[in-house]
Every structure is written in C-alpha cells, then in structure tokens.
Amino acid sequence: MYLGWDYQGLVKQEDTAETIEQHLFLALSTGCLVESRETSNYHRCGRTDKGVSSFGQTISLDLRSSLSQEQLAADPNMTEGELPYTKILNRLLPEDIRVLAWRPAPPDLSARFQCKQRTYKYFFPRGDLNVQSSYNGLYPKVMNSAARFIVGTHDFRNFCKMDVANGVVNFTRSIVSAQVSVMSRDPHMSSDSSDTSGYDMCVLTLVGHAFLWHQVRCIMGLLLLVGQGKEEADVVQELLDVDSYPRKPQYSMASELPLNLFHCEYEQGTQWYMNQECLAQVVRTLQSTWTKLNVKASMVRAMLLDLESSLEVPVSEQTSCLLQGVRSKVYQPLLKRPTCGSLEARIEHYVKRQRLEVMRTEDQSPLSAVSSDCPGAGPS
Structure with a gap:
C-alpha cells in the first residue's frame, strides 16, 4: 500500500x-x-x-x-x-x-503476468456532474450511461497514451465492469433531504484484466466531460469505433491525484499472512493521515459555507480542477477537435528509425512489437 x-x-x-x-x-x-x-x-x-x-x-x-x-x-x-x-x-x-x-x-x-483482474478506483466530488445517486432519482444516470459502453473487449487506442516506442501496438483490452456511484453525502446536508450537493463524494470503480498507459485517466477525463453536459454519453461508443475514428481527438485526461490501484486478484492460493501488530499500526497511521486531511477539508468547507451564502449566483466548480490543461472560453466538441497521429503512422515512424520490429497478423494488422530501446518490453 x-x-x-x-x-x-x-x-x-x-x-x-x-x-x-x-x-x-x-x-x-x-x-x-x-x-x-x-x-x-x-x-x-x-x-x-x-x-x-x-x-x-x-x-x-x-x-x-x-x-x-x-x-x-x-x-x-x-x-x-x-x-x-x-x-x-x-x-x-x-x-x-x-x-x-x-x-x-x-x-x-x-x-x-499471472494477475487475473485489476480494480482501479477514481475518487471525485459531485460538483455540477450528473452522476447516478443512490439517495435519490433526481439526476439522470448520465455518467453510467457513458461508462457502460467501455465494458467488454474493445480497442482502446482513443482512451490512452499510445506507448508505441516501448513496443505496445495492440490496444485491445477487456473491461469487466465500470460503475460510477455516490460513496458519501455532504455532511452539511440534512440526512432526510432528497437534494444533492456538489460536495457529495463519488467514485468510479473500473475492473479489468489489464490496462494501458493512462487508460483510466483518459476514461475518467471523458466521463467528466459527459457528466458536465459538454458531451453526450454515446461519444464514448463512437470513440471505441476505431474504423470511424482511427485517431484520438486531443483532450485532457483527468488528474492523477484521485487515482488508486485498489485490488489485484490472483488464482486462489495459500492464505495471505497478515501480522496483526503491523496491521494495527497501519490503521493508526492511516487514521492519523485521515484526521489531518479531514481537518483541513473541514476548515476549508467552513470558509466555503460562509462565502457561498453571500453569493448571488451559485458556483459549483469542485470537479473543474480534475481536468488538466487550459480551459477554452468556447467549448469545442470532441469529435470536431484536431486529432493525434494514427497508430499506423507512429509504428511507421519507429520502424523507419529501426527502433521497433513489428510482428503482424495475416491481414497485416500489428499484433506485437519489440522495441530496440526497451527489449524487455516485448508484446503487450
């Protein structure tokens, strides 16, 4: 940990x-x-x-x-x-x-290589996002509508940073489940209230067999755009169609701060040995960390409560800082943006410089590659 x-x-x-x-x-x-x-x-x-x-x-x-x-x-x-x-x-x-x-x-x-399944969690505040709430039905299930498209086996070249230089030329991966949920409500909201708050804490739980470089952060970046109402949920489905969209649109991935590789699962083997004394000390340390961070968060929240009560027009920008890059004044839809180089162009670039040796299938699609800069990388 x-x-x-x-x-x-x-x-x-x-x-x-x-x-x-x-x-x-x-x-x-x-x-x-x-x-x-x-x-x-x-x-x-x-x-x-x-x-x-x-x-x-x-x-x-x-x-x-x-x-x-x-x-x-x-x-x-x-x-x-x-x-x-x-x-x-x-x-x-x-x-x-x-x-x-x-x-x-x-x-x-x-x-x-023997890990059967990996689970990532990405924590974020509700802000002005439309997420599925387990507390009420006021918000449409917009982010989950988008997340469901990534479940299954797909080519995720438009949802990652292509690491062709290190021999990664196959971007087909399998996602077992993808779920956005509200994990805790804003403590300053009444417990019997059906209203939501921008300070509700949410989590994306993503389960898959293997992941590409920055894949989770790219997926989350797109889900944030969908949650903010800037993109329709089916933009995720469209970007998974690499025949229609072979080049990744230029967009910002989500911040690394909230991301956690939460579980790694293996075939049932011998039981994990946990020393209770050490475990108790880890809990004490994490409780201390939680206290320090929560005290800071509570102090800032108290300031916000006072300031927000004086605002004539409410502000709900809690999630804005999670999308990296400069925000333009006029939003440009994803599918109309400039695109990155294609996979084929990148492969050709490194092959010409003799930094990559590509093995292809019968239809000449790239199957795997070995980088001369990183010979241990091998097929991915």
Whole structure:
C-alpha cells in the first residue's frame, strides 16, 4: 500500500530517488532480505505513475528465508517460523508506504503476468456532474450511461497514451465492469433531504484484466466531460469505433491525484499472512493521515459555507480542477477537435528509425512489437 501523492511514481528512475521502488528496495537491502534487485526475480503487478496511489499493489520476488531447504521442500507453503517480513519492512519504509501482507509463492509466479483482474478506483466530488445517486432519482444516470459502453473487449487506442516506442501496438483490452456511484453525502446536508450537493463524494470503480498507459485517466477525463453536459454519453461508443475514428481527438485526461490501484486478484492460493501488530499500526497511521486531511477539508468547507451564502449566483466548480490543461472560453466538441497521429503512422515512424520490429497478423494488422530501446518490453 502506498499514498503516491508525493512520489514520482512506482518504478525506479535514474534521475530521482523519490519513487516507491527506490524506497522499497532500500528497505529490502537494509533488512538483508535481498542481495540486489537484479537477482531477486522481481515483478510488479501494475505500473503506477507520478502521484498515483495504490491500496492493493502486489509484487513477487525471492526473499531470504529463515526456513531450511528441507523444510521448504517438505512444505513450500510453510509460514510458521518464517521471518516477520511485514514487521521488518514497515520498520524501514516511509509511513506512506506499507507492506500489508505476504504469502509463499512458487518461484515461477509473476505478479504481473499471472494477475487475473485489476480494480482501479477514481475518487471525485459531485460538483455540477450528473452522476447516478443512490439517495435519490433526481439526476439522470448520465455518467453510467457513458461508462457502460467501455465494458467488454474493445480497442482502446482513443482512451490512452499510445506507448508505441516501448513496443505496445495492440490496444485491445477487456473491461469487466465500470460503475460510477455516490460513496458519501455532504455532511452539511440534512440526512432526510432528497437534494444533492456538489460536495457529495463519488467514485468510479473500473475492473479489468489489464490496462494501458493512462487508460483510466483518459476514461475518467471523458466521463467528466459527459457528466458536465459538454458531451453526450454515446461519444464514448463512437470513440471505441476505431474504423470511424482511427485517431484520438486531443483532450485532457483527468488528474492523477484521485487515482488508486485498489485490488489485484490472483488464482486462489495459500492464505495471505497478515501480522496483526503491523496491521494495527497501519490503521493508526492511516487514521492519523485521515484526521489531518479531514481537518483541513473541514476548515476549508467552513470558509466555503460562509462565502457561498453571500453569493448571488451559485458556483459549483469542485470537479473543474480534475481536468488538466487550459480551459477554452468556447467549448469545442470532441469529435470536431484536431486529432493525434494514427497508430499506423507512429509504428511507421519507429520502424523507419529501426527502433521497433513489428510482428503482424495475416491481414497485416500489428499484433506485437519489440522495441530496440526497451527489449524487455516485448508484446503487450
């Protein structure tokens, strides 16, 4: 688990030490649990970018064990008498990076390739959005009407940042479910009131097998435009038709701040081992974080209550800051905007520079590619 707001992403980078993996492997090395990253058989489930958090990030790697080879051979799932991994690591990690649980795994298990399902959550205030409310029926189910189009297997090239340079040329992915819901009401609204508030907190829950670079943030960016009434819900369906719209319109993706890789699911294996003492300490730390953030939010809310009571024309702009980029005075519909380069043009660009080798299907559609800059990327 980590709160990624103050970090430069999960993956270790050469130009900064403020990544989750940098702190993780420093703790692993200091705790004498691995010799090096290169020899640890390390795999991560999902790559999260700068500012993105995760409650359920999962990794697989080889760690030093206190059990003998004979004990492990007799029972590969033995945990009794094993090193207290969570206790060792949480003592060495920053407070906003925590190990919640561990379990034995076969040496050939990959946290990335053997993950069956990933769940992302994107938290946001209602603002002036039309979202489905579980408290009343006053708002049309506009955002969910748009979200339902992405469920299923589709080519999502118009809903991501195409990472062709690293060998990603296949953008077909499967979304299991997509649901926008109200998770908590504005505490300043009467509990028996049927009115909604721009301060109601909502969440998009997105479940899929695998995700593309910035896919969730692009999807959320489009859903925000639909929720604000700037686009019709079926614009999502139209952009999924890559024959009619082979080039992605230029639009802003949603902010990274509210995004969380919440769950990573695997085939049923041995039970996760959770140290109750460590778990209680994580809860205390998160409660402290919640208190500090909620005190700040409550203070700002009190100021807003006073100021908003003096406004002649109400303002409800809580979600505006979640869409990045400069806001134009005159809104231009998505399908009339300038477009990005096509997938085929990008592939040709890198092939000409001998930075990409593409394998194609019988109908010459790109199936997979290997980047000369990143040979380990392989097919995606």
